[in-house]
Amino acid sequence: MLRDVLFAPFSEFEFMRRALAAVIALSLGSGPIGVFLMLRRMSLVGDAMAHAILPGAAIGFLLSGLNLFAMTTGGLVAGFAVALLSGLVSRSTGLKEDASLATFYLASLALGVTIVSVKGTNIDLLHVLFGNILAMDDPTLLMVATNATITLVVLAVIYRPLVVESVDPLFLRTVSRAGAPAHLIFLGLIVVNLVNGFQALGTLLAVGLMILPAGIARFWSRDVTPMICIAVGSAIVSGYIGLVLSFQTRIPSGPAIILVASLIYLGSVLFGRVGGVLPQLFPGRHLEA
Amino acid sequence: MAQLQFRDVTLGYDRHPAVHHLSGEVAEGALLAVIGPNGAGKSTLFRGIVGLLKPLAGSIAAAGVKPREIAYLPQIADIDRSFPISVFDFVSTGLWRSTGMFGGIGAAARAKIAQAIAAVGLTGFEGRGIGTLSGGQMQRMLFARVLLQDARVIVLDEPFNAMDSKTSADLLRLIEHWHGERRTVLAALHDMEMVRAHFPQTLLLAREAVAWGATADVLTTDNLAQARRMCEAFDDAAAPCVPAPASRAA
Known part of the structure; x- marks a missing residue:
């Protein structure tokens, strides 16, 4: 019985297996990116960026219809453009990154919605906004996996300056020039992973697989490395349970995945070992030293 | 031999000078206290030395060291104390010059890190998150990192606040x-007794150098009073500074 619920969907239906593979690949890339977004206090930057990639995807859609490759390329171009422009503006003028990004992403979002609504139908708009993880064809799946691989390799390369810049940016500036490039590359990785999630979860929820797992991880560890592992793990678990839930109840798959992640997050807020609500309310007797 | 040479250097913000026409040199192995009232330009001078601030005019030359090889302890450290990193890992970033972005940290490096942590009296704190440290422990940790940087020139901005x-x-x-190892050390300080007791050389700064030399000669009542009279606020209507030829010669 339990086996039917938990495993049968995947053994019987290919599209479910593809969806699971996609969500695992997504989790591997988005987990660590989300942790760094959170630690650099950029969680909302991820959200803004998700909107910023819309016009690029819309232009891709305008040129070649509902072709995921074209939409992804467009999204990447738009995302990189917004990320680089806002990064350069904030680094060269002293305007804070969030303010700089907010201006760029609003313009970008308005442009994107305009393009989609001028050309497409409401169904198209829905697809762009919410994605469809149950419709992963081979090229799309391959692209999701490639993007996740690129993310992990590049992150490994910029890991050290990224960590040092997060904790002590002034120090990094006095010993190395790697800070600014690492930051810009990191912004690029955010875009890559958003476009990745975009296929599966749509523009609105793509950022969910970054932010929620990172939030969960924060409540269970005090060190970056375990945090990243926990984030990836909880993203995969959310993806799996979300897919099963969506299969059994007909809740759309994207929202189901994010809802499951939200529930795990809620549990972590309540019971998390590091700063959770209940451990704070009932900390136990104080120690001797 | 001069380790640092200031050549009529002016440092500042938005064209307003915070350090004005400073000339002079710091000998290799010198232990120099930089003193002066708040807003005198001590931090600005240090930022210029380590290359964080480009001079508005003039230049700073460092013999045999690049700005990035100067260890710098800022007055207001821009450290995110909520970042989940251990004391050990934090101190280990002091090895950046030898490890760079990709170099591994092997057994020898680990021993050096442990030694640096022990030297500042933080043994036992290696695994603690930096967010759990008190202000004094934090400063000890930052000193451990400076120690590990193994720099010929060390610049400390109000390290004992x-x-x-x-x-x-x-x-x-x-x-x-460090002084015994003939490293060149500059420290911005406010504690005159400490300066008298431990720092052979002193630069008294009040936007311009009021006095510079042996500590006993610099810390006179006249000099200190003169430094206090300096005006802190920038004059928004100030005219561009055109130095008279005579003052350039000095």
């Missing part, structure tokens, strides 16, 4: 140890 006497004394011993 809000430190208790035990911590100050411990860290002062470290500075004297």
